[in-house]
Amino acid sequence: MSEDCGTIRVRGIVQGVGFRPYVYAAAVALNIRGTVKNIGSEVEILAIGDHFDQFVAAIRHGPTRAVIDSVTVTPLIGPAPFNNFSILTSSEGARSGMIPPDIAICDECLADITNPESRYYRYWATSCVNCGPRYSILDQLPYDRQRTTMDTFPVCEDCRAEYSNPASRRHHAQTIACPTCGPGVRLYDRNGDEIGEEEPIDEAAARLAAGEIVALKGIGGFHIACTEAAAPQLKERLGRTKQPFAVMVTPARADRIAQINEGEQQALTGIEHPIVVLVKRDRNALKGISNLHTIGCMLPYTGLHHLLFSALADHATDLLVMTSANMPGYPMITDLSEAVTHLSGVADCFLSHDRRIVNRCDDSVIRDGYLIRLSRGYAPLRTRIPLGDRCILGVGAELNVNATIYRDGFAITSPHIGNVRNPKTLQYLEQTIETLGGLLGAEYDLIVHDLHPRFLSTRFAERLGDELGAEVIAVQHHRAHIAATTQEPCVGIAIDGVGYGDDRTIWGGEIFAGETLHLDRVGHLESVSMPGGDLATRFPERMLYGLLPDDTVLDLLDERGWSEVERRALQQQVAKQINTPLTSSTGRVLDAMAALLGICRERTYDGEPAMVLESVAAEGTPHSWDLEYRTEDGAEVLSTRALVRKAFNEYRSLDRPGTRSGQQQRADLAASIQFNLARGIAGMAVRAADEQGLSVVALSGGVAINAMIRETIHTIVCKHGLTFRMNDRYPPGDGCVSFGQVVYGGKKMD
Template identity: 60%
Template sequence: MQKCGIIVVKGIVQGVGFRPFVYSLAEKYNISGSVQNLGSEVRVVACGDNFDSFLSEIGKGTPLSKIDSVDVLDYSGAAVSGFYIDKSSSGTLSGFIPADVSICDDCIDDIRDKNGRYFSYWATSCVNCGPRYSIILDVPYDRERTTMDEFPLCAGCRKEYEDPLSRRHHAQTIACRNCGPGLFLYDRSGNPVECTDPLEKAAEFLDAGHIMAIRGIGGFHIACTESSASCLKERLGRTEQALAIMAGRMSFIDSVAYVSDEEREILRGPEHPVVVLVKRERDSLCEVSNLDTIGIMLPYSGLHHLLFDNLKAPFLIMTSANSPGNPMITEYETALLKLRSSVDYFLTHNRVIKNRCDDSVVRDGYIIRMSRGYAPKRTSADLGGRCILAVGPELNSNITVYKGGFCYTSPHVGNVRNPSTLDYLKETVHKMTAITGAEYDIIAHDMHPQFLSTRYAKELSDISGAQLIPVQHHRAHIAAVCTKPCVGIAIDGVGLGDDGTVWGGEVFAGCVPELERVGHLETVDMPGGDLATRFPERMLYGILPDDLTAGILAGRGMSELELNVLDRQVKAGINVAKTSSTGRVLDAASALLGICREKTYDGEPAMKLEASASAGTPAKWEREFKTESGCRVFQTSSLLRRARAEYLSGTDVSDIAASFQYNLAAGIAEIAVESAGILGYDKVAVSGGVAYNKMIRETVINIIRSHDLIPVLNRDFPLGDGCISYGQAVYAGKMKG
């Protein structure tokens, strides 16, 4: 029986209460020795008769830890009396810092205990909850390397911090109203609002219909009650966009939306994301969301819970204060400058947000936006010994670092077409590089030469000498899902293809990195390029450029001059991109049915088409295919032509929308199934933003399963472009170097 040893624990063991956890176990099993942070692993010197039991318990970890390995080394040092937490020192960077998590139930009880130290204190937390990534400056994770360092502990907090029996033992975020960060309320001119309790006053203003910017864990939100929803949308210039809400109680969510057991678990989990739910009544909360779905989250910080304790309204609209595609606003001074025309008041605090983090979004168990709670994300991956940086796509971007058997993926960054978001991408690379101690051998990027992320990759390569590896957008989608031999379906908006056209409805076959394009949607005209994404009727005419389409558009007010210009543009091929994008075909169908004639936010035409289809019954239509350059091609023009015939004959729009979605999904699934049969593969990977559409996704899955094949979809990363940087890293790592 072993009685002494050095225990080395690797994994996510920083910022998760691991050292106090080990300390308490040492007390329980009468172990002498010490525990110490070494970079991002924990080293335990342990001696005692109960060594084996102590070791077994350590391997179970804490609620927020993720243990990769527990190794025991010989110890030949002098015996020590007692057990203590040793001062941290730098060492290996094999682990990582966990994401920010919601306040735990014990801390919620604390802030409602009128006789307790933490009563009504908004920044209450313990070793099991609260901010982590958003406040860290450097590793190892200790208070002096977080933004909490500027708040010295009072005697009461110091006592708990040093008490092995307290769940705040060595909790780096511990604070109370006597020593921790404070809350402040200002009007839109930056003048302090006189009040005894900023939260109580803020709730009063919100109930009165005022709009408020609220600084939370990872940045600012804009909040208001339902009565001010239209006003908020007007001020933000987002009159059509659905907004997320925060509900004070689960009972309210149950009253307005259908909630499965899985969705209930996600809502209440430590991540507390926004969960997209189907409304019980299609026209309910229409000022918040004009779709058949609505995004809802529960309060996830002490500030939120205390706000709802004072609020009469059952829910708040809670939307990110940044404009779409731009990084979260974290500083009060910036918020005051940019939001004073949109909000009436500012509720803020003086804890520095070092690393911004937006709300995560989940639908049907699939991640849409991977941020607070889910990222930064650490994933085991066998990609060899080279260190890789993957800088991601252009839209919905994030970055991934691969080092030593693990991928580290950042929270959502945004649209790097925006200069401020590109700066945020660079900032994120710098932060993730520092935390992981990475020195890059490879930099993977999108193959589009004009993307700003591609240019940034080249700049980094010039400085570091790292090898550049371009990765085609849709192959990165498949690489993020499956590295075994498979057929892969990638259905999304846009991505530069091998042939210089815009891809987006692709079927591949092979094993990463050898993925051959074996099928795709028909390549169609996209008049005006990006202009066709804003005005999807242009997309409709690009696919069906004839008198019937012209008549429909003329009937809606398009002038003869506009139609003539559009027709000449298509016939001459002037400024006409070629695309096989699934998203653009859905846009055209939405325009045909009069559901969305102008896009005002990303994905609007397709999302509104899906909402309409939810009330319809799909019919099976004849589907046409051809073979072109060795690929099976699904003729989407024939599908749109059938939809037009149904529309002109007076068929219910919802039924047409449902039929279009069903047959589009069935067509691309049939190509995949046929390819799998020819090649003898049993797996079909599915990825891309269009797969969030429930009817399309389930149609594809059902057809795959009906042919005794295995559908593979990613629940660890977004189906959309939030998986691209991870896919780029996997693809680059699998290439022979």
């Protein structure tokens, strides 16, 4: 009886996931002869044997970390002189797949580094085919050690033996390394001079416990770490005295400080190990780290982290502030010399390793099951979506930017890049697109950018289009948000801080109806003045006057110390409309309300007024208010001035802030502000759905992260028998815009 045979081609995320060792093991188990190798970003298998069909079935299943798009079987051409099964050297080929994201150390490798009998005992860079860095160390495809930054570290005989052993989980693990041959970790002082400690991780732990601030190099870049006691000093050194920081904690400590539901527990302990924003058990706890009712928590996710926390246990420490070492919105710092240059006045010492980081990767952030920041563990994110045969690039907008490339039925979104407001972050955007495009073999037919003509990302898209001869188109910011959320006919709600509108005003509280290419603006928040433009975002009391430009607000500002000259200048600016752009932004309404309550008079970090307002509102009970609507140019408009007037009158009747009753009334008022704003937005969406005969309501925008606003809209939409949609793979904030741009571009080219 003749044996079955064939050439098997596997496409998808099939490199960096242990696919070749998996195929080898299946072949040996089923007595299959042949070969397997990486070709481009695919895997090619030549196979012959009596159990060929069972072998193909096993391949279709694949290893745990693989994402298989297709398995095709074609006749084996030519003779099949195979005596056994072997793994061959990789070669160039098609770029239909993608490398997986970096993932947390697995339980087996963690057991190795804590086992005194293991040759990996206390080795910080221990990994296997199931865990560790991938994207951050990759130079080129196919994925082999010589195309990663591990190429600098030739393997020792023991590692080579494991690498060659089919029974080992490190069989063909490209990141295999041990204390003998792998990258090392060292401690440096604030000047970058090595501190000659035999146990640098233990010494770093001792210094942390003594109150020092330590910069440490992780998978995707540098973090700054300190204990709770040193947190105020860190904030002072960074000039971010009010900004909440994330913490890295042991699982037991996480449970003591925060309320953790099942979904949050799964996120904390999953292979991605993101920062998870949790509600504190005691809102007054850890106030030196976060003065909100929430705190971002993550568990140790690398061998280095686990070893550091093991050493900290000797100092009775199970919590560290762990924040990115870069300035907000700027790229992660990846190089020791750069870290010393920029952090010498912040960090007391540097715990660094000598494995080069090719592709920066910040920590991902999740709240209530939704991504706030798409990065380590989740990105590059690969999404199957049929958008035709053209290759499309979406460059994002300005804030929380990432890039998305569409090719051959898949959209691949990069990790978080930052705020493209400066040359350095723009350069990082360009580098990321070059890297991702190279890995995918992208040749762009279309480049899509934001409608705003002055964004650095817009100018880059236009320049790149000229260089490549690609078509370049713009898509309005909030329509990109809705396109990222759903491509079906819908009413789309886009609520955020800023987006350039069709009428050249600042949008941010929008109701659309239709589908991707034809989303008509059928409703929005009232357009109001932003006195001083960006100055109104920094000093939200200016926004309060822009919403309610009358003497009552000027009197309030007088009580708060505004001089007569300042008040008169503000009054004249609004009256004469000097540098007072119009905005329908939901974020600016929340800013003004926070200013009214006196809980945020100056914004010191992005989103601060709205975040503080939400934190105060978490203790309150909302009350329904009458809402006012009108029609302008065929669109329904919610009067935010009426909302502010109601809130202002309520505020004037509050008891003194220092009293318990005053605090509760303030919380109730904050809750009522959010609740009624959400009611008004949801009401417009429901009426639009009824008028347009649509059954789906999609919600996007950074304000959708606010739990009360999101859930109020969700409840009202569902109460009216409509289907509610939010994107559960991309952030509701601007981290979804590049994907939405690609979707829009693909539909446009159909």
